[in-house]
Amino acid sequence: MTGFSFTGVCFRKAAAAMIAVCVAAVASGCGKGDEKPPELKKNFTCTAVIVQNEEQYRAQLERIDGVGWRAVFSEPETIEGMEVSLLNDQCTVNFKELTYTADREELPENGMIQLVASAADRCISGKGIKSSSKGGNYIFDGKTGNAGFTAEVSDGTVSTLEIAGEITAEFSDYDTD
Numbered sequence: 001m002t003g004f005s006f007t008g009v010c011f012r013k014a015a016a017a018m019i020a021v022c023v024a025a026v027a028s029g030c031g032k033g034d035e036k037p038p039e040l041k042k043n044f045t046c047t048a049v050i051v052q053n054e055e056q057y058r059a060q061l062e063r064i065d066g067v068g069w070r071a072v073f074s075e076p077e078t079i080e081g082m083e084v085s086l087l088n089d090q091c092t093v094n095f096k097e098l099t100y101t102a103d104r105e106e107l108p109e110n111g112m113i114q115l116v117a118s119a120a121d122r123c124i125s126g127k128g129i130k131s132s133s134k135g136g137n138y139i140f141d142g143k144t145g146n147a148g149f150t151a152e153v154s155d156g157t158v159s160t161l162e163i164a165g166e167i168t169a170e171f172s173d174y175d176t177d
Contacts, residue, residue, distance in 0.1 A: 037131040037138045040124045041156050042066040047173040052112050052166060061116075061171070063124075069117040084113050109145045115163050118144040123151050123158050 048061040048071070058075035068087035073079045082095040091107055091114075093100045107114050122129055122142045129142035138153040147164040161169040 037126070037133075037140070037153065038156050039126075040153065040158065041174070041176050042124060043176065044157065045175045046157070046171045048116070048169055048171050050112060050116060050167065050169045057112070063120070066124075069113070071113050086113065086117055110147065110164075110166075112167060115144060115147060115149075115167060116161060116169055119147075119149040119151065119161055119163055120158055122149075123153065 043063050043066055045060060045062045048057075048059050050057045050059070056075065057073060057079075059071040059073045062070045064070060064087065068085070070083065070085045070087075073082045073084075079095070082093065085092045085094075086104060089104050091102050091104050104114070119142070122144055123140050129140045131141075132139050134152075136154065137159070140151040140153060142149055142151075144163070147166075149161060149163040151158050151162075152160045157174050158171055160171070161167075163169075
């Protein structure tokens with residue numbers, strides 16, 4: 001009986017079992033959480049219903065050239081027609097006969113449109129987010145500035161967004177033409 005070792009046989013069986021488990025895990029994709037999320041549409045117009053501090057806002061939200069945003073509010077009545085544009089490094093607010101322009105870096109970090117646009121940009125770029133699947137949708141978790149956010153994504157677009165437990169947004173009526 002030369003070269004026979006009981007521990008050698010056990011080791012080989014254990015190694016074979018570990019290899020079989022690893023191969024099965026890789027072949028199965030390690031679960032739904034590791035599926036690659038879809039690429040999101042980069043330019044679009046949609047309706048956004050945003051709630052902050054129990055106040056509801058409705059705006060036509062447009063992502064422009066993959067880098068800028070424009071929101072035109074229709075609710076509440078007190079700001080109906082207000083347009084907020086975040087283009088390049090500038091923020092411009094037009095309301096009735098008034099126009100105000102500032103550098104984006106001068107804006108408050110927790111401005112509603114700034115946070116919504118920044119979180120949506122993170123989802124679209126896929127940078128700095130974690131994704132998991134839930135049914136036919138995806139859940140994206142990330143951070144924008146100091147605020148954490150969770151987004152639900154379906155059909156290549158963000159359908160809901162929750163930011164820091166303070167802002168919620170629902171997006172609908174997407175036009176990607």
